[in-house]
Amino acid sequence: MRKATKSKLLLCAVAIAVSVVTLLGQNTLAFYSVSSFATNVVTSGDIQLSIIEKMGDQDFPAGGVYIMPGSVVGKKVMVENIGNHPFWLRVKLTNGIDDETLSPDMFELDVNTEDWLAAEDGFYYFKRPVVPGETTPRLFSQVRITGEMDNSYLGKTLQLTVTAHAVQSEHNDAATPTDVVGWPSESQVAE
Amino acid sequence: MKRFVKGLAAVLCAALLVALPVTGALAQDANVTYSGNAGDFIFKPGSRYSLTDLFPNFKDVMPGDSLTQRITVKNNADKKVKVKIYMRSIGAIDAESKEFLDQLMLTVKRADETNPMFLAEADKTAGLRDWRCLGLLYSGGTVDLDVTLDVPVTLDNMFQQKIGALRWQFKLEEIPIDDARHRYCSNCGAEMYRHTCRDANGQLYEWWECDHCGFATDPSPKTGDDSSVALWCVVAGGCVTVFVLLLVLRRKKEQSAEEGHDEP
Numbered sequence A: 001m002r003k004a005t006k007s008k009l010l011l012c013a014v015a016i017a018v019s020v021v022t023l024l025g026q027n028t029l030a031f032y033s034v035s036s037f038a039t040n041v042v043t044s045g046d047i048q049l050s051i052i053e054k055m056g057d058q059d060f061p062a063g064g065v066y067i068m069p070g071s072v073v074g075k076k077v078m079v080e081n082i083g084n085h086p087f088w089l090r091v092k093l094t095n096g097i098d099d100e101t102l103s104p105d106m107f108e109l110d111v112n113t114e115d116w117l118a119a120e121d122g123f124y125y126f127k128r129p130v131v132p133g134e135t136t137p138r139l140f141s142q143v144r145i146t147g148e149m150d151n152s153y154l155g156k157t158l159q160l161t162v163t164a165h166a167v168q169s170e171h172n173d174a175a176t177p178t179d180v181v182g183w184p185s186e187s188q189v190a191e
Numbered sequence B: 001m002k003r004f005v006k007g008l009a010a011v012l013c014a015a016l017l018v019a020l021p022v023t024g025a026l027a028q029d030a031n032v033t034y035s036g037n038a039g040d041f042i043f044k045p046g047s048r049y050s051l052t053d054l055f056p057n058f059k060d061v062m063p064g065d066s067l068t069q070r071i072t073v074k075n076n077a078d079k080k081v082k083v084k085i086y087m088r089s090i091g092a093i094d095a096e097s098k099e100f101l102d103q104l105m106l107t108v109k110r111a112d113e114t115n116p117m118f119l120a121e122a123d124k125t126a127g128l129r130d131w132r133c134l135g136l137l138y139s140g141g142t143v144d145l146d147v148t149l150d151v152p153v154t155l156d157n158m159f160q161q162k163i164g165a166l167r168w169q170f171k172l173e174e175i176p177i178d179d180a181r182h183r184y185c186s187n188c189g190a191e192m193y194r195h196t197c198r199d200a201n202g203q204l205y206e207w208w209e210c211d212h213c214g215f216a217t218d219p220s221p222k223t224g225d226d227s228s229v230a231l232w233c234v235v236a237g238g239c240v241t242v243f244v245l246l247l248v249l250r251r252k253k254e255q256s257a258e259e260g261h262d263e264p
Helices: A003-026 B002-019 B095-101 B229-262
Strands: A033-043 A049-055 A072-074 A076-081 A087-097 A107-109 A116-118 A124-126 A142-145 A157-168 B030-034 B041-044 B066-075 B081-092 B105-110 B118-121 B132-137 B142-150 B163-176 B191-198 B204-210
Touching: A003 B229, A033 B041, A049 A087, A049 A157, A076 A087, B066 B081, B066 B132, B081 B095, B095 B163, B132 B142
Parallel strands: B030 B066
Antiparallel strands: A033 B163, A049 A076, A072 A142, A087 A124, A087 A157, A107 A142, A116 A124, B030 B041, B066 B142, B081 B132, B081 B163, B105 B118, B105 B142, B191 B204
């Protein structure tokens, strides 16, 4: 085949090939490609309480109070839910002088049995969950020192220690508060 | 007059307070929006922990919670393009996040599908390790993702007040649309398909239907043609190129022939 004819044929083939490639390429080329990151955050809640101890309108003295047999010590104990989630609540009272824990028989408390349940384990259980922002009704408002205390306790300082335990009430229903699951152990205390 | 103004102001303030939406306690949807022209994705609503946070419903979680987050991915780009959107999980951003998120189960699925794309501990990449295509979206088109977080009731006390951050990556490819051959649904953004039929007089009618939402245009007499202008332009351009090249070659040949005659 003559050289000139070969060149013409080659040119035609190249032109057609370029046309076809351009045509096919139209629908496969993307205009833009974009990529971005999103940082998504999960946070967990907690339950928080605050024990309120009052002597009249004042805060109960941190150092305790001087006592005599037969004394009546005015002390109001309430608990406030200062968190964002409701909880079941139980409270324990420990009375002592210096390092000595005194027998509960030496004291009489005017326990509010309408809202609190005295259990055999020594705890007082609030009968329903405490909602966020709520302060419970008083557990008791006074402590009377019975005659069981002899003269060796004269001039001593009485400490009334309140220990509170809380466990979430969401997904933790129970017929009575003593049946609630998840109470912390004695070592996990709030004073 | 003063009293009237004061009273009116009080009424307006009360009305404003009533009209203000209640937020915080209610579930909130999240959005991933592409606005087009190679702009970034826009992530909403964000939070005080991250501007791109898509988990507004997963805050302050407690043991026993099972929470759902709806994320809507939307293409707001120009109508001349459609986009293919992909996502993948990078995993927890640090060791502390990993420890916390490892306690929680996460499920991710398209709202219109049954099988999840991802079902594992929240710090894992699992089914989202590689890019997963969420869909092909025309302008205005959306795809919904449902994300579920399950918090075990046995979650330990040590995980109170914890923060876990999980990173996802989104990407897309813009693809131009040939308007003569494609249409998109103005109702849902999905691609529409052309239908034709002839009446008793032989007149051809055409209409477009969306298989996704059922929207359809009214049948109208078919006019014009469907041929691709681009195709014929390219062919014409190729022919012109060949013609010009052949012309140039012929001239060169004639010139060299003339030079050959001139030589003794």
